[in-house]
Amino acid sequence: MTTTPAEVLDAQVGDPAIDHDHKLIEELILALREAIVSGDNEAQAELGEALVRHVRTHFAVEELLMRLYRYPGAAAHAEEHAAVRDRLKRIAWDLTSGDTDAALRDLDELLAWRTTHMTEADVAYRQYLCATGIFRSGA
């Protein structure tokens, strides 16, 4: 079983609401990871549902903003989100079937993906929205 804590980078896109969402996703991933390592099935179910719910809402808001303001990279960005939704389904399946090693591997990859996505794709669409005047830079 994987027991090494995942590396977490404190990356931020510079918008308080988005950064709050990203931080909460990170905290839910780490809490779910801990519940898996400690074998707390009740917490796994609760945290897994909370993670899926929060990620879905966050992605929906981002995709709506990108569509509303015609962000040119919206389709590619949404594809990255879709891959994460698939990964979350796989984690749920791993946990249902008792394959905790696979669930931990997927969670660690999700955490690494989150940092890359935030610092590249999310920063890029935020810069676009700032340039259109929707977001204020530095807000």
Ligand SMILES: [Fe+2]
């Ligand atoms: Fe995103």
Ligand SMILES: [Fe+2]
């Ligand atoms: Fe995001």
